[in-house]
Amino acid sequence: MSELHAYCLDLGQRAKRAAAELARVTGVQKQQCLRHAERLLGERSAALAEANQLDLAAAPGYGLSDAQVDRLRLTPPRIQAMATALEEVAMLPEPVGEIISCSIRPSGLEVQKVRVPLGVIFFIYESRPNVTCDAASICLKSGNAVILRGGKEAAHSNRAIVEILAEAAAAAGLPGDAIQLVATPDRAAVGELLRMPEYINVVIPRGGEGLIRRVSQEARMPVIKHYAGNCHVYLDRSADADMAERLVVNAKCQRMGVCNAAESLVVHAAVGPALLPRVGRALLDRGVEIRGDERCRQWLPAARPASEADYAAEYLGPIISVKVVDSLDEAIAHINRYGSQHTDAIVTGDLASAREFTARVDSAAVMVNASTRLNDGGEFGLGAEIGISTDKFHARGPCGIHELTSYKYVVYGTGQVRE
Numbered sequence: 001m002s003e004l005h006a007y008c009l010d011l012g013q014r015a016k017r018a019a020a021e022l023a024r025v026t027g028v029q030k031q032q033c034l035r036h037a038e039r040l041l042g043e044r045s046a047a048l049a050e051a052n053q054l055d056l057a058a059a060p061g062y063g064l065s066d067a068q069v070d071r072l073r074l075t076p077p078r079i080q081a082m083a084t085a086l087e088e089v090a091m092l093p094e095p096v097g098e099i100i101s102c103s104i105r106p107s108g109l110e111v112q113k114v115r116v117p118l119g120v121i122f123f124i125y126e127s128r129p130n131v132t133c134d135a136a137s138i139c140l141k142s143g144n145a146v147i148l149r150g151g152k153e154a155a156h157s158n159r160a161i162v163e164i165l166a167e168a169a170a171a172a173g174l175p176g177d178a179i180q181l182v183a184t185p186d187r188a189a190v191g192e193l194l195r196m197p198e199y200i201n202v203v204i205p206r207g208g209e210g211l212i213r214r215v216s217q218e219a220r221m222p223v224i225k226h227y228a229g230n231c232h233v234y235l236d237r238s239a240d241a242d243m244a245e246r247l248v249v250n251a252k253c254q255r256m257g258v259c260n261a262a263e264s265l266v267v268h269a270a271v272g273p274a275l276l277p278r279v280g281r282a283l284l285d286r287g288v289e290i291r292g293d294e295r296c297r298q299w300l301p302a303a304r305p306a307s308e309a310d311y312a313a314e315y316l317g318p319i320i321s322v323k324v325v326d327s328l329d330e331a332i333a334h335i336n337r338y339g340s341q342h343t344d345a346i347v348t349g350d351l352a353s354a355r356e357f358t359a360r361v362d363s364a365a366v367m368v369n370a371s372t373r374l375n376d377g378g379e380f381g382l383g384a385e386i387g388i389s390t391d392k393f394h395a396r397g398p399c400g401i402h403e404l405t406s407y408k409y410v411v412y413g414t415g416q417v418r419e
Helices: 003-022 027-043 045-062 066-072 076-091 129-141 152-171 188-194 209-218 241-253 272-285 294-299 328-338 351-360
Strands: 099-104 110-117 120-125 145-149 179-181 202-206 231-235 262-268 289-292 319-325 343-347 365-368 405-412
Touching: 003 120, 003 145, 003 179, 003 188, 027 045, 027 076, 027 129, 027 152, 045 066, 045 076, 045 152, 066 152, 076 129, 120 129, 120 188, 129 145, 129 152, 129 179, 145 188, 152 179, 188 209, 202 209, 231 241, 231 328, 241 262, 241 272, 241 343, 262 272, 262 328, 272 289, 272 294, 272 319, 289 294, 294 319, 319 328, 328 351, 343 351, 351 365
Parallel strands: 120 145, 120 202, 145 179, 231 262, 231 343, 262 319, 289 319, 343 365
Antiparallel strands: 099 110, 110 405
């Protein structure tokens, strides 16, 4: 047995034991843990910022893009947002033990469908330290043990956050191994853990498409996947001009390096001459490069020609593709062809168009007159999320505490037997 295999085996075994112990933990203990962690984040924000500075200083050596460095950075508002998310998760209703449904059979049997944790979650994610806090909190709240594998670029930040969470967990009487961080930078550790279905119940990869495909191919346990975020905003023929500009700018520019930022703009030809120059100028003024089709460039000469690859691209930066269409049907067909089933939005004043769009666009979240950036666990009232799934099974969209649970049937009888 290699040293790496032994290390990963120990992680898995400890996590499985912790998951079993979590079954005895009360909802009050979980609340105490998360609130204590919230306080510690505030008290140790300076130390956390110092750890983050070590990661930021090393970022050039890893060849990170500007968007990746932005994801890595922990500013005071982001640390405060982490603390706020912990409080929001703590205040969510206790999911474990919830009776989803109950019925009395003619025989007198009482059949309950009861929510239970998944068990052990292996979470692999990119260099966003705040995700460490979000993921650990919702795993604990939903009664799951978690093994965290963050990017090496955020090693110091992640370690500091996990130390805070572990201290809070111990103070509340939770098992110490409920939250574990893969300490080795050896990438082979991921492969080792993916081959341990006897200890890990589900793996959630959150990062580039290459990572997702590798995990999907190698994992011997179920995978909740999050592929690319090629999100669209469609300006319908009845779109309000002020709303169109505001929503497109927010969807694209509020934070460009995240999965729910808009990468594609689709515009109905009837409003193209009026809306494209206005919306396009707002994007150009914010440093966004526009790549459009022939009609887009006719109405917005500053746009560059778009290629087929542009319409399928997740830029995660200051570029957006533009497609002009002649109908709602054409817009829906374009989105379903090039989109990634993540988040797509329509800006319209026509209720019938809105209903048609929401019924036929095959994405995890479909927004009507709202920014794609709002597809987020916190914005949806989930407290936090461990990712936004583009799967249809077992979870879809933002994955909060309910998406990290399964169920079992609990049956009460009075001595019934089967005849």
